[in-house]
Amino acid sequence: MVGTDVHHFDRLVDWLERWHAGRADALPGVRLVVQHGRSRAPRLPEATPFLAHDELQRAMTEADLVVCHGGPATITEARRHGHLPIVVPRDPAHHEHVDNHQQLFARRLGAAGMVRLAESEADLVEALDKGVADPLAYALAADPDRPDPRVAAATAVGRIVEDLVRAGREPKRRGWRR
Numbered sequence: 001m002v003g004t005d006v007h008h009f010d011r012l013v014d015w016l017e018r019w020h021a022g023r024a025d026a027l028p029g030v031r032l033v034v035q036h037g038r039s040r041a042p043r044l045p046e047a048t049p050f051l052a053h054d055e056l057q058r059a060m061t062e063a064d065l066v067v068c069h070g071g072p073a074t075i076t077e078a079r080r081h082g083h084l085p086i087v088v089p090r091d092p093a094h095h096e097h098v099d100n101h102q103q104l105f106a107r108r109l110g111a112a113g114m115v116r117l118a119e120s121e122a123d124l125v126e127a128l129d130k131g132v133a134d135p136l137a138y139a140l141a142a143d144p145d146r147p148d149p150r151v152a153a154a155t156a157v158g159r160i161v162e163d164l165v166r167a168g169r170e171p172k173r174r175g176w177r178r
Contacts, residue, residue, distance in 0.1 A: 001068040002037045004050065007096050009039045009069060012088045015121045016067065017042045019128055030132060033059055057081070064135035065128065067118075070102030075115060084138040086127045087115040 002009040013036050020032050033046040035056070041047055051059060060066055060081040068074045070089030078085035089106040090096035103119075110117030116138060118124040131138045 001035045001051075001056070001066070001074055002039055003035075003069045003071050003074055004037055005069075005071075005090070005097065006038060007090065007098075009037065009090055009096050011091070011094055011096065012067075012069070012124075013039045013042045015088070015124050017044060018121070019125055020044060023132075027132060033063070035059075065131040065138055067124070067128070070106035072105060075106075075109065079114070079140060082140050084140055085115050086118050086124065086131065086138065088118050088124060 002012055013034065016032065016034055020030075023030065031046060032044055034042055034044055034048070035051050036042060036047055036049060038049070041049070056077070060078060060083065063081075063083065065086065066078040066081075066083040067086045067088065068078060070087050075085055075087060087106045087109070089102035091103065092098060092100055106115060106117055106119075109115040116127050118127050127138075
């Protein structure tokens, strides 16, 4: 999954396409579903620009491995579905994003063991080969009944806004003078 950003992420699409082409004969049962966004469409049978939210959820539920860009929401969703995602962060040096926040975020999560960071094609190939050989290497305990963290975050922001609005309506108190 490359996400829905306006920037292309052809580098990841190319890497996945080459990985698949190099293993198509050896691994005929491997399905590679690629959500490529605005990137070039890969020459793969199951490539689509975008997936509706329910289709994306189903794809993650059915997947043995999840490879994604370094977006926090995508990483959170993959983990919620029981995957230690293989994360390839977008790189602004390749005009894949406006800044390096995905790299910084993904590196921090990688250091904490929360994602499998793949910043090079060799890293991605190694992670995919390991995952195909042993899908449990990138499996987490799924908790589909866990509340969606986006709802909790939106609720918290709503409370902050309500407190600020309420504070703006309250009359200002004057201090005591001597």
